[in-house]
Amino acid sequence: MNRPGLGVGVFIRNGDSVLMSYRKGNGYLALPGGHLELYEELEDCAIREVKEETNLDIEKPQIFQMVNVVKKEIQHHYVVIFLTADYNQKSDLINVEPNKHSDWKWINAQVFQQHYNEKQLFYGLMKLIDRFGNTEKLFNLIFNK
Numbered sequence: 481m482n483r484p485g486l487g488v489g490v491f492i493r494n495g496d497s498v499l500m501s502y503r504k505g506n507g508y509l510a511l512p513g514g515h516l517e518l519y520e521e522l523e524d525c526a527i528r529e530v531k532e533e534t535n536l537d538i539e540k541p542q543i544f545q546m547v548n549v550v551k552k553e554i555q556h557h558y559v560v561i562f563l564t565a566d567y568n569q570k571s572d573l574i575n576v577e578p579n580k581h582s583d584w585k586w587i588n589a590q591v592f593q594q595h596y597n598e599k600q601l602f603y604g605l606m607k608l609i610d611r612f613g614n615t616e617k618l619f620n621l622i623f624n625k
């Protein structure tokens with residue numbers, strides 16, 4: 481890769497939790513999301529990736545935060561855009577790509593913080609918490625508190 485990639489991650493709200501799974505390749509806890517395609521809007525990317533991975537229909541995707549993740553030692557450079565969204569409860573949660581993700585789980589701030597402490601969050605999320613200092617502040621913003 482000779483240019484940074486552009487990744488999208490979606491915080492889907494449910495009660496006090498967001499939807500996450502462990503990535504089969506690296507074992508990190510991660511949000512649903514993926515790569516922005518050419519000529520695609522960020523919100524459309526979020527809707528598409530969440531549907532492809534979880535079968536959920538998200539509602540009101542909103543651009544939330546961004547991080548620039550530079551890890552030269554492993555040739556990883558991504559700009560990651562995070563969005564927040566609600567979801568339509570009529571859509572069923574399915575692990576559509578079990579070869580890529582463990583089963584989807586609703587994760588609260590405490591569990592999220594534990595994974596941060598153990599450096600078990602996907603890179604963009606680690607950098608996001610580095611910025612906020614702790615998960616509580618981040619979750620307050622996600623849930624508009």
Ligand SMILES: Nc1nc2c([nH]c(=O)n2[C@H]2C[C@H](O)[C@@H](COP(=O)(O)OP(=O)(O)OP(=O)(O)O)O2)c(=O)[nH]1
Nearest residue numbers: 487488489510511512513514515560602603604605
């Ligand atoms: N999905 C997702 N991607 C993240 C997160 N944190 C983070 O840094 N990224 C970055 C690194 C990923 O390699 C990149 C693109 O997401 P991805 O790896 O899920 O892409 P993907 O395999 O679904 O790609 P594709 O379906 O679009 O081909 O975004 C996260 O929490 N979830």
